[in-house]
Amino acid sequence: MTQPVLTVQELKKTFKVGFTRKVVEAVRGISFEVGQGEIFGFLGPNGAGKTTTIKTIMDLIRPTSGTVRIFGRPPGDMEARLKVGYLPEQPYFYDYLKPGELLDFFGKLYGLDSAERRQRITRLIERVGLGHARDRTLRRFSKGMLQRAGVAQALIGNPELVILDEPLSGLDPIGRKELKDVIANLRTEGKTVFFSSHILADIELLCDKIVIIDKGKLRFFGTVKDFLKTGRSEVEIVVAGAPEELLARVSSQGGKVDRFGNRAKLVVAGDRSRELVDALLAAGADLEAVVPRTEGLEELFVRMAGKGEEAAR
Amino acid sequence: MNSLFRILAVAANTFRESARHRAFIGLLLGAFILILSSLLVSELVVYDQQRRVVQDFGLFFISFAGVVIAVIIGVLLVYKELERKTIYSLLSKPLHRYEFLVGKYLGMLLVLATVTLVLGGSWFLVLIVRDVPVRLVFVKAVLLIFGELSIVSAVAILFSSFSSPVLSGIFTFGIFVVGRQVYFINELLTSSKGLFVTAPQLRPLGEAVTRIFPDLSLFDVAREILLEVEVSWLYVSQSLAYALCYVVILIAMAVLVFQRRDFV
Numbered sequence: 001m002t003q004p005v006l007t008v009q010e011l012k013k014t015f016k017v018g019f020t021r022k023v024v025e026a027v028r029g030i031s032f033e034v035g036q037g038e039i040f041g042f043l044g045p046n047g048a049g050k051t052t053t054i055k056t057i058m059d060l061i062r063p064t065s066g067t068v069r070i071f072g073r074p075p076g077d078m079e080a081r082l083k084v085g086y087l088p089e090q091p092y093f094y095d096y097l098k099p100g101e102l103l104d105f106f107g108k109l110y111g112l113d114s115a116e117r118r119q120r121i122t123r124l125i126e127r128v129g130l131g132h133a134r135d136r137t138l139r140r141f142s143k144g145m146l147q148r149a150g151v152a153q154a155l156i157g158n159p160e161l162v163i164l165d166e167p168l169s170g171l172d173p174i175g176r177k178e179l180k181d182v183i184a185n186l187r188t189e190g191k192t193v194f195f196s197s198h199i200l201a202d203i204e205l206l207c208d209k210i211v212i213i214d215k216g217k218l219r220f221f222g223t224v225k226d227f228l229k230t231g232r233s234e235v236e237i238v239v240a241g242a243p244e245e246l247l248a249r250v251s252s253q254g255g256k257v258d259r260f261g262n263r264a265k266l267v268v269a270g271d272r273s274r275e276l277v278d279a280l281l282a283a284g285a286d287l288e289a290v291v292p293r294t295e296g297l298e299e300l301f302v303r304m305a306g307k308g309e310e311a312a313r
Numbered sequence: 314m315n316s317l318f319r320i321l322a323v324a325a326n327t328f329r330e331s332a333r334h335r336a337f338i339g340l341l342l343g344a345f346i347l348i349l350s351s352l353l354v355s356e357l358v359v360y361d362q363q364r365r366v367v368q369d370f371g372l373f374f375i376s377f378a379g380v381v382i383a384v385i386i387g388v389l390l391v392y393k394e395l396e397r398k399t400i401y402s403l404l405s406k407p408l409h410r411y412e413f414l415v416g417k418y419l420g421m422l423l424v425l426a427t428v429t430l431v432l433g434g435s436w437f438l439v440l441i442v443r444d445v446p447v448r449l450v451f452v453k454a455v456l457l458i459f460g461e462l463s464i465v466s467a468v469a470i471l472f473s474s475f476s477s478p479v480l481s482g483i484f485t486f487g488i489f490v491v492g493r494q495v496y497f498i499n500e501l502l503t504s505s506k507g508l509f510v511t512a513p514q515l516r517p518l519g520e521a522v523t524r525i526f527p528d529l530s531l532f533d534v535a536r537e538i539l540l541e542v543e544v545s546w547l548y549v550s551q552s553l554a555y556a557l558c559y560v561v562i563l564i565a566m567a568v569l570v571f572q573r574r575d576f577v
Binding site for chain 2: 015052055058059060061062078081082084086087088090091092093094095096097105106108109110111150153157
């Protein structure tokens with residue numbers, strides 16, 4: 001079995017805040033593993049502890065307890081750092097530099113020689129779509145352009161693991177599409193991508209595996225497919241001329257019934273749909289549509305976050 | 314070797330940041346004008362005192378402007394990285410925290426060397442205009458000012474690694490003022506009269522100050538210049554070695570503090 005690229009074990013982080021040094025538990029013992037070549041989504045509502053976890057992985061924050069290993073090494077280890085690229089949330093860079101100068105500076109920290117740096121900088125600036133702005137200093141960049149520069153600096157060391165904190169926030173739809181393409185291409189290059197996002201549709205589309213945390217606790221760790229299986233499956237039936245007693249029975253058994261004159265829209269649990277369709281046909285009703293509906297990532301996530309809040313209360 | 318390369322990369326970037334900063338250029342220009350203004354001041358005194366005025370004022374202004382710039386840049390150096398969150402992307406690179414801090418300090422030394430060079434050069438210009446021959450001791454005086462600035466900036470970096478810029482500025486300036494008095498406190502401690510005789514309970518405090526605080530009067534040779542006393546190269550190199558010792562200790566302490574920090 002190949003070694004996991006990233007391992008987080010029983011990670012806890014507490015902060016002492018304010019004058020009274022009140023203890024706040026930002027991360028409460030989360031564990032997960034990221035395998036080679038995976039696109040890994042890191043989900044959670046605001047304040048869930050995502051950025052704290054990512055900063056701990058990057059050794060910007062030291063854990064209260066638990067361990068983080070990158071390629072089997074501690075996060076501060078230089079060998080591990082050489083293999084990781086990181087885009088912080090809301091990236092800020094030296095605004096007196098041009099994108100090429102920023103990448104050149106960071107390239108030096110990876111020990112790249114000047115020819116290699118030049119080559120990578122030219123390629124990366126084009127790849128993230130900043131070719132038109134190469135002569136502008138970063139202080140004249142829009143938020144979306146800074147995000148692109150941020151992705152470029154995360155890739156300057158040609159890392160095996162790319163960690164992106166909210167990479168899609170602040171980008172317009174075209175920018176989002178381009179960045180999603182960049183992430184998808186990283187997968188084809190065999191790189192591992194670990195990214196947090198609020199935009200769940202993107203996670204559903206891009207990720208192999210996800211971790212969901214809420215209030216510092218792990219709520220789910222597994223494949224997107226497995227997560228979606230935990231969702232409710234329903235069937236929507238549009239019907240004309242259905243007998244009133246049948247509609248009343250659906251309603252009394254927990255189904256949803258909306259009437260529009262002679263027609264009705266029924267929503268029932270997936271396992272009960274077959275029986276209902278048979279009954280409607282037997283009663284001579286006119287079936288107009290039978291549409292299966294599966295709860296998407298977003299709906300499931302909202303429901304899960306809601307449960308978390310209830311539990312906290 | 315790689316470590317040195319990374320430290321130098323951070324130092325070069327720190328220097329570039331200052332060189333492109335309008336406030337720094339304005340500060341440097343202000344100090345330059347201040348030194349040139351000694352020409353005007355010298356017009357107000359009788360002819361035979363003019364040479365003395367440009368000599369004294371020039372040296373004082375270089376030292377004064379240098380300390381102001383060292384304190385301002387020193388306390389903002391690390392703070393700005395945290396405030397602008399640029400430290401996140403930097404420290405996530407293959408860069409040790411100590412390399413970051415040492416690189417920042419070296420970059421700042423480069424800035425202070427430029428400041429000393431520009432201000433020293435303008436002082437020599439003023440001296441030439443006033444027909445004062447530029448003696449070697451003037452060069453030595455400027456070198457010693459640089460030594461003093463290296464200590465002041467290291468103090469600023471130490472405080473800024475855990476404190477706010479305003480507090481760091483106040484503490485650093487306080488240490489500079491006390492450091493300039495260490496020589497006199499030492500004299501008072503050995504004297505048979507004065508403060509420590511009338512208030513002996515203050516003696517331990519005075520002794521602690523002279524042991525802990527750097528003696529910055531070592532870097533001030535204005536009196537020697539005035540009295541035309543020779544300042545040897547041995548004295549200059551010993552003073553610079555003294556500065557280096559303090560710098561190493563101060564930066565090591567700053568690294569220890571920085572190593573434990575969370576960058577939230």
